[in-house]
Amino acid sequence: MSVPKTLYDKIWDAHVIHESRDGTCLVYIDRHLVHEVTSPQAFEGLRMAGRKVRAPDKTIAVPDHNVPTTIDRGDPATMPEDSRIQMAALDKNARDFGIHYYPVTDIRQGIVHIVGPEQGWTLPGFTVVCGDSHTATHGAFGALAHGIGTSEVEHVLATQTLIQKKSKNMKVEITGSLRPGVTAKDLAMAIIGRTGTAGGTGHVIEYCGQAIRALSMEGRMTVCNMAIEGGARAGLIAPDETTFAYCKGRPHAPKGGKWEMAVAYWKTLYTDAGARFDKVVTLRGEDIAPSVTWGTSPEDVLPIDSVVPSPGDFEGGKAEAVRRALDYMGLKSGMPLTDIEVDAVFIGSCTNGRIEDLRSAAKILQGKKIKDGLRAMVVPGSGLVRAQAEEEGIADIFRDSGFEWRMAGCSMCLGMNPDQLGEYERCASTSNRNFEGRQGYKGRTHLLSPAMAAAAAVTGRLTDVRQLNRNQQGCAARYSKIS
């Protein structure tokens, strides 16, 4: 019998086209996603060397980081000069090199990690790369997907390969099921809280267990999206019927006989019994609570009913980092997280900008108004998500409650466009990074789920979404039985 393999081993083996004696491999890339920020220098490199894009059919370009999210954005005058130059460069490069392209005026435009799956570019068993660390998102399909730098973007454009060494195998198992009010985002953050931001370094994580199986594709993408916040090279979830159902009928998914062939192959993509993992982490789904971050690293996460920790709770270099983080965030140790008042709420990003995320926030907001004076915006992950939300009436719920309803893009996830936090402005955000200055100079970010963001918008402070339900809908009896 052959040696049992992990899912990662199987995908890796199917893509190695050359291996040197020291283990350095040339790996084939099935899909290459390109956006405007990390690609101009790569295309410039191609031009200077007189090279072409080797597989334009497997290369997709979409602008997302810089794009304005206002309705009038088709007009280039809505952009500052440098953004306009970067967008024009992508436009020219996409056309000159003949790759698939979704410009801002196309309804299919959106965040690259939302567009790829939506259009059926991302499929099980593929290798997927993009000059963006959150490429990990595509691992939700059982695709080996990771971020690369601009030099590697150029390498893939020119050769459709990457030079790599194999990473180690890590398993993160979530047993049992999640409690009501707990979402994929809470799960993703709880994992990082456990492993730390460097816990996955040098590894590819496979997420498994009953709680993972029970997630929708949207939820799985949220979990894999944040694999990078745990330091991993990539996150993976074995494909199953949920995956196949999502892929079926997408514009670039295989059809007819090819579809049957593909599914038959995809069904072989799982970790064999007895396969070896270098590292294993197990969490109980029941132990996970709605969570928020309090500091400036995604590992600074706690259940919403906790208090702000003190530097003394930590050891080594982390104590100093915590002191700095609390100072930056303007928080006092011992303060309940639910006492933290916010000035802004952002719902969107490649972590939580899909239709299911908008539905879960809208459910909380239905019939309610956001707190007076609060700035709240929803930025759908793609033009198609936006259109669907309009159709389902979700857009109206957001608008009626006081949220701004924006056009698709990365927006305030990193504030490369005008959607930014002001100095000391505090934001409840469904994005993935709470680094210093991430959402705006001296801006303060608390990461949380879309439902929790909606709850914070209603009360004006970080709020346990389960409490909000209890107080406002008189469900005390039902929830207290569970907890």
Place this chain on the structure above:
Amino acid sequence: MDKFETVSGVAVPMPLINIDTDMIIPKQFLKTIKRSGLGVNLFDELRYNRDGSEIEDFVLNRPAYRQAEILVAGGNFGCGSSREHAPWALKDFGIKVVISTSFADIFLNNCFKNGILPVVLPQDAVNALMEDAERGANARITVNLECQAVSASDGTEFFFEVDEFKKHCLLNGLDDIGLSMQKSDALERHEEKIAQSMPWV
């Protein structure tokens, strides 16, 4: 790419852990379509006031460190975004070596592609070098890639591991696109194979 030669110089101490790429080069400088010129904005938000004046006590603004070629940093250096602008900014400033207990994967790769050597050493070695770095111009650190050794100012040597292929490329200043293109036979065979067995790829 230039060949990597032995570096001997002043090192900047940055003991903070989890220094992310947003800190190394904030987003507003990602709008360039060039690779050069980012050095003045390295660590921009830590280095300058909003009016553009220098923040005096930030380490890179202290006279001893303005010409530094080595950076000694806390663990998990370069985490976060994949932006290659981070190593571009370090390189443009003049940094040729970064020493830490650990690096984020993508950042590590990006360094090698730009002729910067990331050196991983155990905590006590990093602590010793950090102390050296704190002494500014009074201490020089030497990094020899060929021998895979870092020497502190008192002559103590610390040896480090480095990927053999990456070391080879760095020492010889090789462009790896050219190297990969030499394997075009294997690449064509793979493409023919998948065209047959996996026509949906």
